[in-house]
Amino acid sequence: MNNQPKATEKDYSIYFQPPSLKEAKKRGKEEVKVHYDFSIPESLKGFGEGKFYMIRTYGCQMNEHDTETMKGMLDLMGFQSTEDKLEADVILLNTCAIRENAEDKVFGELGHLKSLKAEKPSLILGVCGCMSQEEAVVNRIMQKHPFVDMIFGTHNIHRLPNLLQDATFSKEMVVEVWSKEGDIIENLPKRREGVRAWVNIMYGCDKFCTYCIVPYTRGKERSRRPQDVLAEVRDLARKGFQEITLLGQNVNAYGKDFEDIEYSFGDLMNDIHKIDIPRVRFTTSHPRDFDDHLIKVLSQKGNLMEHIHLPVQSGSSQILKKMSRKYTREGYLELVRKIREAIPDVVLTTDIIVGFPGETDEQFEETMSLVKEVGFDSAFTFIYSPREGTPAAAMKDDVPESVKKERLYRLNELMTELSKKSNDKLLGQVVEVLVEGESKTNPDVLSARTRTNKLVHFAGTRDLIGKRVHVRVVETQTWLVKGELVPDSVRTAI
Numbered sequence: 001m002n003n004q005p006k007a008t009e010k011d012y013s014i015y016f017q018p019p020s021l022k023e024a025k026k027r028g029k030e031e032v033k034v035h036y037d038f039s040i041p042e043s044l045k046g047f048g049e050g051k052f053y054m055i056r057t058y059g060c061q062m063n064e065h066d067t068e069t070m071k072g073m074l075d076l077m078g079f080q081s082t083e084d085k086l087e088a089d090v091i092l093l094n095t096c097a098i099r100e101n102a103e104d105k106v107f108g109e110l111g112h113l114k115s116l117k118a119e120k121p122s123l124i125l126g127v128c129g130c131m132s133q134e135e136a137v138v139n140r141i142m143q144k145h146p147f148v149d150m151i152f153g154t155h156n157i158h159r160l161p162n163l164l165q166d167a168t169f170s171k172e173m174v175v176e177v178w179s180k181e182g183d184i185i186e187n188l189p190k191r192r193e194g195v196r197a198w199v200n201i202m203y204g205c206d207k208f209c210t211y212c213i214v215p216y217t218r219g220k221e222r223s224r225r226p227q228d229v230l231a232e233v234r235d236l237a238r239k240g241f242q243e244i245t246l247l248g249q250n251v252n253a254y255g256k257d258f259e260d261i262e263y264s265f266g267d268l269m270n271d272i273h274k275i276d277i278p279r280v281r282f283t284t285s286h287p288r289d290f291d292d293h294l295i296k297v298l299s300q301k302g303n304l305m306e307h308i309h310l311p312v313q314s315g316s317s318q319i320l321k322k323m324s325r326k327y328t329r330e331g332y333l334e335l336v337r338k339i340r341e342a343i344p345d346v347v348l349t350t351d352i353i354v355g356f357p358g359e360t361d362e363q364f365e366e367t368m369s370l371v372k373e374v375g376f377d378s379a380f381t382f383i384y385s386p387r388e389g390t391p392a393a394a395m396k397d398d399v400p401e402s403v404k405k406e407r408l409y410r411l412n413e414l415m416t417e418l419s420k421k422s423n424d425k426l427l428g429q430v431v432e433v434l435v436e437g438e439s440k441t442n443p444d445v446l447s448a449r450t451r452t453n454k455l456v457h458f459a460g461t462r463d464l465i466g467k468r469v470h471v472r473v474v475e476t477q478t479w480l481v482k483g484e485l486v487p488d489s490v491r492t493a494i
Contacts, residue, residue: 038187051090052090055094058093062200069157073161089122090124093127095130099385118147127150130213181222196242199232199244201246205221207326211387213390216389229246243279248282251285295342316364336374357392358395371415372414431451433470435465437465456481469489469490
């Protein structure tokens, strides 16, 4: 590509508006159209012949799934995948906007790629995903990283083939970011690898937790039609996938936007329960939408795993109110009681933020006591950092950084203790595991997961990958257990 002129705002057409809580809460009930006619234009099916692409993915499972979709489209265009950036003709950074450090990683990577772009001007460099939905981020890229060739957001991933074509022949940066969430595009190609598959059942979030940027970057809640989700799951079962994970920013709000039918997440799980696929998981659920019907359905077990990720964020009702989580400490504990009553062997994991604006020592201790009372097996723990465009960013960030770090340290120490205690209970037990692949550090050791999502390492041969086997737990560590294969325990079907 030719050297590009210095980026200025007038050089580009940008289709987005800055995040606005006021505007976002005006979301109407516009009908979300479902399109089944997606296809790669014939003129672009050979566009990538002899060329390679690389996608770097940051953030959540939703981003991982978006990457699978982009890979599927690029494959149909004739491109080949590579992990060598020196070989790549197209490099896409699929970004996350949840936390500031995720943003820093992306801009750091752009800095590294600048010299590569200078050495190989024909390289197409793109930024997509949640960061691209933020006005400040787009402006920063335009002004400080003009060597980037294309920017697109979360609502128009299906436009990748056309945008890539535009970026290849344009002398200016191609920017297409839709402020309004798009319709639902079915039949998008996907490149899935391994024995597990992501299945997106809905998009967006309407909860507006005060610290979270997702309602702005992912838009309002839009559920896929039940028949489309079930058809995809049946197809994955036919193709031999051993495990699926249903995805949504707030997965158990599924179906609440339907106006023509009454069909909830519990109904969907009940229907998937009847499909011949060995393991079904889901993430991420919101305590406010975890109803009794869903609990009853999950208690059937079978291919519905007894592991629930249930983010609590804080153990203080006052902090939960400031976070706009719409439940109390007592309400969360009552939900846990109901779940454990219906599924006694359930494993619960969670997300927790420490140092939220105004959090006192006493309120943090409430979080610690809730963690002990629930007995989470593991937790994703974070220090609060403000995200521009969220209501919490306007609150006084008055918890000193040293205090935040000390609280995080104490919380992680507690979680280490609880995780080891939970794993110790498995010592000597025989558990069913799904073998996912080789250990990253030892090719003679296989890596597997229990039904409750615990990591298990054991000695075995590669032919066991993709199979379900039984192992006897012989050693426990904090974040994994070690086992021995039980002979003649291989299973490939329910």
